[in-house]
Amino acid sequence: MMAAPAISLLLACVGGLLALGLGAIGLAAIGLARRPRTGALIYAASGIVSLIAAAVALNALLSAGPPALATLPLGLPWVGARFRLDALAAAFLLVVDLGGAVASLYAIGYGAHEREPQRILPFYPVFLAAMNLVVLADDAFGFLVAWEVMSISSWALVLAHHKDPANRRAAHLYLVMASFGALCLLLGFGLLAGPGGGYGFDAMRGHPPAAGVAGLVFGLTILGAGSKAGLVPLHVWLPQAHPAAPSHVSALMSGVMTKVAIYAFIRIVFDLLGPPQVWWSVVALLLGAFTAVLGVLYAMMQTDLKRLLAYSTVENVGVIFIGLGLALAFKAENLALAAALAATAALFHVLNHSLFKSLLFMGSGAVQGATGERDLERLGGLIGRMPQTAFAFLVGAMAIAALPPLNGFASEWLTFQAVLVSPLLGTTALKFLVPAVGAMLALAAALTAAAMVRAFGVGFLGRPRSPAAQAARETDRWSRAAMFVLVGLCLAVGVLPGLVIDALSPVAQAMTAGRMPVQAGQAWLSIVPIAESRSSYNGLLVLVFIAASAGLAALAIHRFASRAVRRAPAWDCGFPDPSPLTQYSAGGFAQPIRRVFGGFAFAARDVVDMPGPGELRPARFTAIVRDRIWETLYVPIELAIGYAADRLNRLQFLTIRLYLGLVFLALVGLLLVLAIWV
């Protein structure tokens, strides 16, 4: 397919999604949206349209033709609505639409349980369309409009279950943070456009700003895109808003929308802003490292399954930003090959995270649908009751914990390869910083594994901790199909990383002007980022080894051990086990980590209330975990705004003469400004 029809087809897909949203509004108006079949129809149509768009994007990415342009007579009259499909946009469109297609498939089954589908159906296709438009936009105006539509439609989806006050609070916080992020991007684009007002991206690309202004735009972009992606300390809304939405939307928000924010960062910083400066990479690396470690530490502390996953998203965004920071550092020092390696690692992780985080959110949605519970302390034993969901969740958890041969390992390994070439860097600060960041990345990866062992072990193994978990049933066919599609993709991408790296190389080339060696020619499908003598990884070999050793072990056990199945009570330390609550709990699993890191990260304290001899009351143990970022950063801001609003409130109750006087003073003040400066 040629490039020009591709972009028209994509825009048609977007139009189709928008039409679906409007149609859903119409159906809701005449009361048809409550019927389960209507919901299934809309989700199926969204899924098919997304699948078509994903196929077009994949084709565009693989064919690697010149950028395709299109202009629609919308938007600003002198700019129009411009769209551009280049390698970067194609890669992110693939992530967006693949995620959208699978989430729609999942929603056909999951959405049937929805009590108020008319609150979700109109916004879901619009949300998908807006994410497509953000990636396709080629002028600042269209970009920001699409960005805001994306924010507002996802806000409406967060607010779908609005009867819960926690959800309302989450939605409010999300709206505030989204406005802040959009304001930062708006100012950034304003600076990029310059006094001439060239709002097309081609004009910005043609005239990159001077160093000082470019630094300012970089800062604004970090704030704007980072607040959407969930960079610490701008992440506070994310763990509240993502779990509040219905699970298929949570999967989209966590798996896909954060990627759109990363796209915004890449588009502005790597494409529009001209040559990078070294300090940008320092900022990105530091923020990425702190985001990765703090995100996973927070995830470790959560007992709400979806909130745990949302914090894990924060961690993965940190990992991606570490890759992008490395790419910036290498690009600033003209190390094109290393920059391409780091950029590829970041892009690869973008794809992987969208796959396994969608999978995990779908699994948690299936658990929630089956039990009505998200609290790990009330789950357990689900592997016997929901074996397929448990298997899918296990694969997702292993992938996110970066176990080979799954996809998470491949991209984190590539990121480490990029860290390991840091001795090439000339700047002394970076020479010291990058290994430290690598250490934090390793810490984050290890803690992720712990957090996922905890999530799976407490949630799916052991005995049920509540009657709801006891009564769980396997989820519906559509949901399972969606999860197994993602399981297959996680495995395929993990075993064949070379294909992905080759597909991403035009994107990395556009970002960094460098190109990784072509992987397709390597023997036995292994990947060699730089040279065979340095490092190589073969997912297929690992898979074969794991399969062979596991098969041999199983064979040996079944061959040489007794075949008889023996059921006996579990060992209970000599006490008859009265309650499933005596099992190892999520809180107990997290305690060692809380002991080690909690002091500085959470101001965590354990309070033990031990009754004296002879007292009859029970002993109590309370673990206090506080959110230091919220307390030190957001509470003061909240107080300051409240204080200022109280003071300004008096302006509502002045006398007429004082109002006139204020108008008069404002006029005189402006005239004075005119008299002095003009």
Place this chain on the structure above:
Amino acid sequence: MTGLSFDVAHLLAGGLVLMSFTLLYQDRLSALINVFALHALVLALAVAWQAYVQHAPHLYVTAVIALAFKAIVIPLALHRIIRQLGIHREIETVVGVGPAMLVGIGLVALSMVVMLRVTEDADRLAREDLAFALSVVLLGLLMMVIRRNAVGLIIGFMSLENGLVLAAAGAKGMPLVVEISVAFSVLIAFIVIGVFLFRIRERFETIDIEALDRFREARE
């Protein structure tokens, strides 16, 4: 533009500023109304002179409106009203005369500095005219701020509006001058006669605008 026509235009516009100053310190209500009538008369003359100089006959309409409406009808009506209300002997100021005049002089200087600098490449007469008009507007606003009485407030507003008409008439070729002045006059007629005075009088038995503040539960 010849020397004489420029000088006369300058004189009339300056006269308007002078009248604004007179309005500023006039603390008897009936005298205030009389000075406003004079203010409107000077405006009518200035607009008529502009009409003559610019050969713009439609400006004569504006001048006649200013003369008939603002210099005769409204002052007569206001006299009637304050006599009916029994406040024609009242004296009121908020700020002392001295500070008000000083602030007024400062405002005139400010408008001169701003206008002469901003309109460097404009016509000479238009520049002077705009500077004077801005002074009149600012003085009218100042008057609205420092008066407590509703009549004083309205007269301040009308003198402000006179400044706008002067600016519109002085800017050569500005469209819709007549329409603008008519619209403003209608607006003022509504404010003055229809709503403001009688409503305040009916509700609060006074035309002191502080009464409105009490009604709004002002918190100072």
